[in-house]
Amino acid sequence: xxxxxxxxxxxxxxxxxxxxxxxxxxxxxxxxxxxxxxxxxxxxxxxxxxxxxxxxxxxxxxxxxxxxxxxxxxxxxxxxxxxxxxxxxxxxxxxxxxxxxxxxxxxxxxxxxxxxxxxxxxxxxxxxxxxxxxxxxxxxxxxxxxxxxxxxxxxxxxxxxxxxxxxxxxxxxxxxxxxxxxxxxxxxxxxxxxxxxxxxxxxxxxxxxxxxxxxxxxxxxxxxxxxxxxxxxxxxxxxxxxxxxxxxxxx
Numbered sequence: 127x128x129x130x131x132x133x134x135x136x137x138x139x140x141x142x143x144x145x146x147x148x149x150x151x152x153x154x155x156x157x158x159x160x161x162x163x164x165x166x167x168x169x170x171x172x173x174x175x176x177x178x179x180x181x182x183x184x185x186x187x188x189x190x191x192x193x194x195x196x197x198x199x200x201x202x203x204x205x206x207x208x209x210x211x212x213x214x215x216x217x218x219x220x221x222x223x224x225x226x227x228x229x230x231x232x233x234x235x236x237x238x239x240x241x242x243x244x245x246x247x248x249x250x251x252x253x254x255x256x257x258x259x260x261x262x263x264x265x266x267x268x269x270x271x272x273x274x275x276x277x278x279x280x281x282x283x284x285x286x287x288x289x290x291x292x293x294x295x296x297x298x299x300x301x302x303x304x305x306x307x308x309x310x311x312x313x314x315x316x317x318x319x320x321x322x323x324x325x326x327x328x329x330x331x332x333x334x335x336x337x338x339x340x341x342x343x344x345x346x347x348x349x350x351x352x353x354x355x356x357x358x359x360x361x362x363x364x365x366x367x368x369x370x371x372x373x374x375x376x377x
Contacts, residue, residue: 133164134272137185140195141203150236151195154255157265163272191272192231196243196252204244232271305331306341307350308374310359321360 136158140151148169158165166185172178186192194200233243233252243252253268255261270276312330313322324342328335342359345351350365361369369375 133162134190135164135166135188136191136193136272137166137189138193138195139182141197141200143197143199147197147236154195158269158272161265161269163269190230193234193268194231194244194247195234195236196247197236198242201242201244204246232268234268302333302337302341303345303348303350304372304374305333306338306345307361307365307369307372309333309338310342310351310361311369311374314361321354321358323358327359 155165155167233247235241235252235254235256255264309327309331313327346353352360352362
């Protein structure tokens with residue numbers, strides 16, 4: 127990742143297909159520089175008599191990104207390993223062998239018809255500059271990558287809502303306690319008293335009466351219910367909170 131205060135340095139690799147293509151590459155590099163990218167191009171950065179091999183090697187080794195302008199001729203030369211393009215391929219391929227996760231080489235498609243990249247770049251995601259009508263969309267995609275300004279920010283990972291089992295309050299519907307507590311809540315809701323007997327509670331559940339008695343006793347043991355000596359059940363403060371937490375009643 128490049129330092130945000132320093133423009134990313136980008137080396138542009140291309141083949142000299144024609145005067146028209148060289149002019150397109152020059153305008154491409156100029157646009158990048160105007161939009162905050164230190165684009166390096168042989169047409170501007172090499173003087174007559176300069177060592178081409180040294181220029182390529184030093185720029186490929188030190189730049190933040192390498193943009194490979196993939197025309198039909200460029201791909202043909204790269205696959206054949208010929209010319210300047212072939213020299214760059216040799217350096218970049220060696221770099222890939224040392225750093226398999228290298229993400230600094232970006233193919234730029236500048237072709238009509240079929241899209242193709244050099245064989246050693248076939249697994250790379252490319253940016254499509256083949257259609258001049260869509261050039262602004264392509265620049266937006268490329269610049270967001272070069273300037274580390276993604277279109278969609280990855281949200282922060284939220285805090286887990288789960289708690290350790292030792293501190294959790296599991297839903298105990300399967301062992302009947304929730305069903306028994308639901309039945310006593312319904313029974314109390316049908317009369318004006320604050321306690322009720324087993325026969326009245328049994329009306330509001332499909333459990334066997336003996337099963338209901340078992341789970342009412344379990345609820346008493348859990349501190350959710352109070353039972354009087356005369357056999358009346360009432361909801362304790364803990365039981366009241368249980369009914370709220372388990373969605374049996376609303377407050």
